[in-house]
Amino acid sequence: GDSVTQMEGPxxxxxEAFLTINCTYTATGYPSLFWYVQYPGEGLQLLxxxxxxxxxxxxxxxxxxxxxxxxxxxxxxxxVQVSDSAVYFCAQGGNTDKLIFGTGTRLQVFP
Amino acid sequence: xxxxxxxxRHEVTEMGQEVTLRCKPISGHNSLFWYRQTMMRGLELxxxxxxxxxxxxxxxxxxxxxxxMPNASFSTLKIxxSEPRDSAVYFCASTYRGRGAExxxxxxxxxxVV
Numbered sequence: 001g002d003s004v005t006q007m008e009g010p011x012x013x014x015x016e017a018f019l020t021i022n023c024t025y026t027a028t029g030y031p032s033l034f035w036y037v038q039y040p041g042e043g044l045q046l047l048x049x050x051x052x053x054x055x056x057x058x059x060x061x062x063x064x065x066x067x068x069x070x071x072x073x074x075x076x077x078x079x080v081q082v083s084d085s086a087v088y089f090c091a092q093g094g095n096t097d098k099l100i101f102g103t104g105t106r107l108q109v110f111p
Numbered sequence: 112x113x114x115x116x117x118x119x120r121h122e123v124t125e126m127g128q129e130v131t132l133r134c135k136p137i138s139g140h141n142s143l144f145w146y147r148q149t150m151m152r153g154l155e156l157x158x159x160x161x162x163x164x165x166x167x168x169x170x171x172x173x174x175x176x177x178x179x180m181p182n183a184s185f186s187t188l189k190i191x192x193s194e195p196r197d198s199a200v201y202f203c204a205s206t207y208r209g210r211g212a213e214x215x216x217x218x219x220x221x222x223x224v225v
Contacts, residue, residue, distance in 0.1 A: 089154065093211070
């Protein structure tokens with residue numbers, strides 16, 4: 001069935017380091033792909049998305065490119081900040097509304 | 112808009128009791144989701160509704176769980192009887208159906224069954 005696999009955390013970085021969180025998916029058809037972020041004590045909120053192959057989603061310095069050939073949607077940021085510490089979820093959505101999430105990756109950024 | 116509103120924010124109950132979680136989606140949205148989040152299993156989709164009709168409830172763990180959406184502005188998730196393994200954070204999310212549509216999440220209900 002459809003699924004999302006993302007790297008396990010926690011990912012621990014120093015401020016201003018480069019971030020990559022890997023995400024791959026399996027799907028029938030061509031889903032939309034999303035990254036959501038969850039700050040402590042809050043619900044998930046959309047960080048960025050891409051709806052077709054080769055699209056790049058970007059927001060707040062984060063980027064991810066929809067790679068159909070590798071079924072991937074890796075999240076990157078060139079220089080992380082302490083305020084980026086959160087749990088990041090990769091997700092896919094098909095032609096229905098059903099959103100399938102990965103298990104989440106906790107990011108910890110230290111000054 | 113106030114966003115997706117869930118109540119209560121925290122619930123502590125004894126094993127065997129009935130628990131009802133409530134959700135008010137964003138006005139105008141026509142799809143609603145219930146998720147459960149635990150450390151062990153991550154974020155699991157329990158059920159989702161489209162235009163108030165349950166579309167997929169394959170994630171509902173067992174008959175003790177039931178969900179209703181009597182109208183476009185209200186949904187409930189009920190657990191009867193509750194068990195300690197039901198302890199988790201339960202999220203409600205809503206969206207307007209369409210490719211690439213963003214789902215908006217509530218702040219969740221933290222349920223503890225003792």
